[in-house]
Amino acid sequence: MRWYIIALSLIILLVPTALASEAVGTIDIPKVILSLAIMLLVAKIGGEIAERKFKQPGVLGELLAGVVISPFAFGPYLGFHVIPGEILPISPEIDLIGQIGVVVLLFLAGIETDVKQFMKFGKVAGLVAAGGVVVPFVLGYFAIKMFYTPPAGEPIEYVALFTGAILTATSVGITARVLKDINRMNSEEGTTILAAAVIDDILGIIVLAMVIGIIGTATGAVELNFIDNAWNEVVTKSTTTDILWIVMKAALFWGVVLFVGLKYSDKISSLLGKFETKGALMVIALVIGFAISYVAAYIGLALIIGAYAAGLALSASSHKEQLIEEISPVFNFLVPIFFVAMGMLVNVKDAVTIAGLGVLILVLAIIGKAVGCGVVAYFSGFNYNGALRVGTGMIPRGEVGLIVAYIGLSSGIIQQPIYVIAVVMSIVTTLITPPLLKSTFAKGPEKGWKEKSG
C-alpha cells in the first residue's frame, strides 16, 4: 500500500493554500483542472482499494473517497470549501462536469441494455416500481407522525408527507454502475431493476406533485439547477391537471423515443455510418444522447431519464459494440467525477450528531424498498434470491432523494434536522447498496427468475 500513501502525500504537498481564495463570478479554470485531478486520483485509489482489498464494486471506493475529501472532512486541505450562499458543498463547475458524467453513465447503460429483455420485463418492473413507492412512503409518513416533534411553525402533517416523498424515488445511477461492474446489467434482475428505477422516477415526480398539491405551498421562487427541471415545475404548479400532464408527457416521450429508435434502428445506424472521420461516429451518438437528454429536461422530466431513453433507442444499432467501446474511455474519465462529487455532499459531522430518528428513517428507507419491491418481484415471477436482488437494487436514493430534500428545505416545508436525515439516508442507502447487491448476486442460485413460458 506504500505507493498510495506516496501518491496522496504528493498531491497534498502540491496543493497550494492559494486555493482557499474563491473567485466570484468568473471560473478559475486552473483551479477546476486541479480539482478534477484530485477527484480522479482519489476516485481511482478508492476504486483500487475497494476492488482489490475488499472485493467490492469500485464505485463504493469512489463514493467513500468523496466522503473523505468532502469540505466537511479533509476537503479544506485540498482546496474544497463550503461556498457561502451555495446549497451544494461543491462548486457549480464540478457539479456540471459530474452531471455530464451521469448523463454519459445512463446513456451507456441504455446502449448496453438488451431491449428485448427490457420489453419483456416492463410489466413486472411497473409493479415493482409501484411497490417500491407505496411501501416507503407509508413507512416514512407514519414514522414522522409517531416519532417526530417538529420545531415551532413546522406542521407535522406536511413534514410527514414530505418525508414519505423523500423515501420514494430510486436513484438508478449507482445500481446501473454496480450492475455494470459485476457484469449483470442484462440479467433478469438487472433489467427489472433498471426499468423499475426509470418508472419509479416518474412515479416519484407524481408523488411529489401530489404532496405539494396537498400542502398547497406555491413558493413560485424555487430555483433548481440540480439535474431536474421537472421538480421545479412540480413545485411551482401542482394541480391535478398538471400531474396528468406530467404523466402524459412522460408516456409520450418514452413512446416516441423508443418507437423511433427501435423502428428505425437501421436508418439510425446508416446515419451514424455516414460520419467517416476519426471518432465522429461516437461523438454523433453522444450528440443524440445529449439532445434527447435536453428534450427530457425541457419537457419536465430528468436529464438522466432522457439519457437512458436515448441509449435504449441506440441499443438496437449495428454500431452498438463500437459505441460501447469508444464511449467507455469518456465514461472512465467523467463518471468517477460524479461519484466522488456525490460522496463530497456528505457532512460527516452532521451524520454523527443525529440520533434515533435518523437511524429509524434510514432503516425504514432500506426495508421499505427491499420489502416493497422484493415482495412484488417475488409474486411476479422471481424466486427468493431474485426478489432479494431486485429489492436490494432499488434501495439507493442518491441524488433523487437529495433533490426532494433540497426542494423541501428551500421551500420551507422541512427544516434542518429532517434535511440532514434525508441527506444521510440518501447517501447511506447509496453506500450500502454496492456491497449488498454484489453479495446477493454472489449467493444463492445463479438464476433469480422462475423460468416460465413467456
Added chain:
Amino acid sequence: MRWYIIALSLIILLVPTALASEAVGTIDIPKVILSLAIMLLVAKIGGEIAERKFKQPGVLGELLAGVVISPFAFGPYLGFHVIPGEILPISPEIDLIGQIGVVVLLFLAGIETDVKQFMKFGKVAGLVAAGGVVVPFVLGYFAIKMFYTPPAGEPIEYVALFTGAILTATSVGITARVLKDINRMNSEEGTTILAAAVIDDILGIIVLAMVIGIIGTATGAVELNFIDNAWNEVVTKSTTTDILWIVMKAALFWGVVLFVGLKYSDKISSLLGKFETKGALMVIALVIGFAISYVAAYIGLALIIGAYAAGLALSASSHKEQLIEEISPVFNFLVPIFFVAMGMLVNVKDAVTIAGLGVLILVLAIIGKAVGCGVVAYFSGFNYNGALRVGTGMIPRGEVGLIVAYIGLSSGIIQQPIYVIAVVMSIVTTLITPPLLKSTFAKGPEKGWKEKSG
C-alpha cells in the same frame, strides 16, 4: 449532402426559444448539455465536409462551423448569445469545457511526441522561435507607427509596442491538431514547430512583460481567467527582476518535468501499471497531466504548456500506445468543443468593417512568422520546403493573440479598432494555417531536413 441539411434542420427545430433566457449566477445544466450537443454536431458536420469535400484538415471545418454558429452570426437562433458584461462571446461553462479540451489536446500531443527527436531539434527550435518573435514584433511596431492614427488619449508608442507583442506568440493547439490530422507530428518539421511554439510562448510572455514594463501601466486589477495566469502576473508586476524570475521558473519547470519524466520513465510506467481496475491507467495519466498543467499555471506559465510538458514526460512510458488509444476518445469528445468555441469568438460583422490597417497587420502577421521562422529554419539545416513548412506552422496566433489583445483592451492600453484587428488577425491566421500547412507538406520532397551527421 441531403442528410447534413436534415440533421441541421432537426437541431434548429429542436432548439426552443426558451434558451434565450440567461440564468445568472447558477449554471443551467440542461442548457450546457444542449450547447455541447449543438457544438459537437456542427463540429462533426464541418469536419466531414472539410475532409471529404475539400480535402482539408477536419479542424478547419470545426473552426468555420464555430464561426457560423457564433453569437455574431446564426448563434442567436441556436441559443448562443453575447452575454452582457462578459468579455468572451461564449458562456464561461463552454469556455471551461473547451479549455479542458485544449489541455487534453496538448497532453496527447506531448505523449505522441518522439522525445529523442524533440531533444535533437531543441536548439533549432530555439532559434526558430526567436526569429518568429523578433520579426513580427518589429513589423507590427512600425506598421502602427506609420499607418495608425490613434483616437485621443491613446499614445501611439504604447499601441505600437502592444501590437508588436500581440503578433509574437504562436498558438500551438491548431498546428498540433493539423500535424496530428496529417500524421506528421514526429517529422523533423513537426517536432521543430511544436518545440518552437512552446519556447515561443515563453518568449511571448517575456516580450509582453517587457512591453508592459516599458509602458509602466500597472493596473493591478486585471482579472484573467483565460488559460493563462501568467499574463495576469505579468500585467500586475513587470520589473526586470520579475522578467528574470519568469524565465527562471520556466526553465526550472521544464527541467524538472522532463528530467523526472525521462529519467524515471520506468518508475512512472510501473506506477501507472499498479492501477489494474478498468480504465484506471488512462485516468491516472490524465491526473498527472492535469496536476502538472495546474502547477504550470500556478507558477505563472500556461496550462497548455504544463499539459504538453506532462505529455512529453509520459512519452517514454511503456504504456505510451495504450495511453494514446484510450485518451483518443476523450480527445474526440472534448477537443472539437475547443475549436468550435474558438470559431465562435469571431465577430464576422466587425471583420467586414475594418479596412486597410486590418489587412496590413494581418499580412505582416503572416509574413512575420513565415519569414522570421522560415529563414532561421533554412539556415539551421532545413531545405526550402522544410523551412516553408516550419514557417507556415508557426503562423497561427489563436488564443494566445486573443489573450494579449484582451489584456491590452482591459488595461486600457489599446482601444476597439486595434482590438478587433487583433482578434481578426488571431482567427484568420488560425483559419488559414490548416490548408496552407497541409499543402506545404503535400508538395516538394518528402524530407524537409538536409540530413547531416547529427
